[in-house]
Structure formats: structure tokens, C-alpha cells
Amino acid sequence: MYPDRADAILWSAVVLYNYAGEIRGIEALGMVQQSYRMLQRAEKINPQDSDGFIHTALGQLYYKVPGWPIAFGDDTKAEIYLRHGIELNPDGLDANYFMGDYLLRKKQYRQAAIHLRRAIQAPARIQRPIADAGRKADALKLLQQIKGKI
DSSP: OOTTOHHHHHHHHHHHHHHHHHHOHHHHHHHHHHHHHHHHHHHHHOTTHHHHHHHHHHHHHHHHSOOTTTSOOOHHHHHHHHHHHHHHOTTOHHHHHHHHHHHHHTTOHHHHHHHHHHHHTOOOOTTOHHHHHHHHHHHHHHHHHHTTOO
């Protein structure tokens, strides 16, 4: 690993927390906490790296992980990080998808729909066509959940 490169630390953390999401349980919690520490380190090195995805990733962890006494989850911090991710990458697929998902969970349907539509309309990333297609399909599914709630 490259200990002084925010992007390398960021993507290692993303792989780790996605793997933790697949295995779940106590072992997964340790992986998520390790991922969290990695993201904090990446943020200290270069908080704007990868179009601000470090903030989006931290926001995602804060809203998806349980709060005290189990883990570090915190909706207030989640929203702060997710909003900062949007500030750094207002048209970004991931920033808007995760903000939309968060707002949907908070039952803020109108705002969630705005961000999910932005995610679907986000510019293509040539280096990530498969990931983009999957994320946009997920955004469309979330938008369908909102129908009739606005």
C-alpha cells in the first residue's frame, strides 16, 4: 500500500467496508472500524482527493453503521460529510447517490429525489462504466420507492 497517498488509502478503505458489508457480524464491525480509521487518515492527507469522495465515504459510514454503544454511527456527522461531498462534486454520481439514499432513510423524499435524479444524470466516468451502470440502476430503484410519497 502507499501510506502517503490519500487515493490509495481511500480505495483500500472502500474495498474493506464493502467486504465487511458482505460478511456482517462482529468480524465485520472490526473491518468497518479499520476502514473508518483509514478514511480519517486519507482525509488528513488530502480531503479533496478523488473529487471529495473521502467525505462521501465517511458520510456513508456514519449513516450506515450503528451508533453508540455498538459503533460510531452518527446521522449529524453523516449529513455534514455528505453535504461536503456534494460541495466538492455537485454533479457526481456517488455524492448524489449516497446523499439521496441518506435523505430517503430520513424520509426527506423531495430532497432525496433531487439527489437521486442528479445521480442518474451524472456524467459517465470512462474508467468505471460497470460501477456507474450499477450505481445508476440502484438510484433508479430508490427513486421508484419514493413514488407516491412526494
